[in-house]
Amino acid sequence: MATPTIAILGTGSYVPTRVLTNEELSKKVDTTDEWILTRTGIKQRRIAAEGESTSDLAAHAAKAALIDAGLTAADIDLLIVATITPDLPMPATATIVQHKLGIGTHAACFDLNAACSGFVYGLDTASAMLASGRYRHALVIGAEKLSSVVDWKDRTTCVLFGDAAGAAVLGPTRGDGARIIATKLYSEGGMAEMLCIPAGGSANPASTATLAGDQHFIKMKGREIFKVAVREMEDAVEEILEQHAMTADQIACVIPHQANLRIIEALSKSMEIPLDRFFINVDRFGNTSGASIPLALDEARRLGRVRRGDTTLLVAFGAGLTYGAALVRW
Numbered sequence: 340m341a342t343p344t345i346a347i348l349g350t351g352s353y354v355p356t357r358v359l360t361n362e363e364l365s366k367k368v369d370t371t372d373e374w375i376l377t378r379t380g381i382k383q384r385r386i387a388a389e390g391e392s393t394s395d396l397a398a399h400a401a402k403a404a405l406i407d408a409g410l411t412a413a414d415i416d417l418l419i420v421a422t423i424t425p426d427l428p429m430p431a432t433a434t435i436v437q438h439k440l441g442i443g444t445h446a447a448c449f450d451l452n453a454a455c456s457g458f459v460y461g462l463d464t465a466s467a468m469l470a471s472g473r474y475r476h477a478l479v480i481g482a483e484k485l486s487s488v489v490d491w492k493d494r495t496t497c498v499l500f501g502d503a504a505g506a507a508v509l510g511p512t513r514g515d516g517a518r519i520i521a522t523k524l525y526s527e528g529g530m531a532e533m534l535c536i537p538a539g540g541s542a543n544p545a546s547t548a549t550l551a552g553d554q555h556f557i558k559m560k561g562r563e564i565f566k567v568a569v570r571e572m573e574d575a576v577e578e579i580l581e582q583h584a585m586t587a588d589q590i591a592c593v594i595p596h597q598a599n600l601r602i603i604e605a606l607s608k609s610m611e612i613p614l615d616r617f618f619i620n621v622d623r624f625g626n627t628s629g630a631s632i633p634l635a636l637d638e639a640r641r642l643g644r645v646r647r648g649d650t651t652l653l654v655a656f657g658a659g660l661t662y663g664a665a666l667v668r669w
């Protein structure tokens with residue numbers, strides 16, 4: 340059997356309705372709109388409602404992606420949810436999303452933890468599984484309710500994150516040239532402590548002491564991560580272009596992880612890719628981790644920034660530290 344060529348057949352996204360502005364945040368912690376905007380480019384972010392969980396956000400995005408692909412839940416036999424904010428420590432949020440979407444028991448459903456690189460990791464995993472011929476159509480979802488793990492007393496992190504979901508349907512190409520050209524993943528596990536949630540796992544189980552010590556919230560060495568992020572994304576972009584004998588001029592649109600406008604600007608400068616070829620929505624949604632790239636990708640497509648025949652470059656970095664890139668033709 341010939342190896343099928345895999346393409347993204349549709350995308351969808353969802354953001355909660357509640358908008359949290361910098362102005363509002365400056366009433367909760369010692370910060371200002373000016374500080375947040377100049378250091379990060381973020382103006383506002385979305386916050387999920389109480390009772391709205393990651394699987395709810397994921398299911399909304401997935402439904403939109405299925406419609407865009409012209410498929411239904413019955414067509415899906417592989418479901419991956421990339422998230423660091425699962426509904427529960429177990430079972431996998433993917434199984435909960437499966438039930439919400441009405442996907443049958445024939446489907447393999449699992450979560451993937453690669454933090455902000457989760458969607459690129461999911462694309463790589465799903466496209467390899469589909470290319471094996473053992474699965475036909477996959478839903479890859481990046482979904483996060485980061486507001487549930489942010490320390491709202493810590494001004495160094497709480498201004499950065501938001502809630503959202505984005506999804507893509509993958510399957511055999513429909514003969515229009517669309518395909519996932521390449522994916523490349525990396526990890527630097529020695530830097531795991533730079534960005535983590537210290538407690539709640541087997542190394543440091545939840546206890547009254549971990550709760551009292553605010554150990555269930557995101558802890559981050561922001562300044563160090565900034566430098567590493569730019570270097571990692573540069574490496575990922577250079578290598579994937581080189582391996583596929585492509586140049587930056589052939590990329591119609593870069594969809595970077597939306598963590599900080601200054602990181603995106605630094606990448607644009609060092610890679611000599613003009614900033615107007617980067618799709619940027621960090622100003623409106625902040626850093627939504629695993630949801631960041633699929634949300635931006637879906638918006639970019641809907642706004643006509645990604646057109647048929649275009650090649651897009653997705654590039655991510657996140658906790659782990661994980662990083663990676665993907666080249667996708669539409």
Ligand code: COA
Pocket residue numbers: 369370371374375378379455494495496498534559561562563564565568598599626656657658
């Ligand atoms: N409001 C006002 N002041 C703040 C603040 C806030 N929300 N957060 C931090 N500060 C203060 C710091 O306390 C520090 O004060 P000091 O000089 O008196 O010590 C000062 O601002 C500068 O802090 P610094 O951390 O050096 O700022 P920065 O320019 O590096 O910007 C980040 C901080 C977090 C925005 C930036 O480092 C960043 O984006 N890093 C990458 C983080 C990231 O991408 N994480 C996700 C990975 S997926």
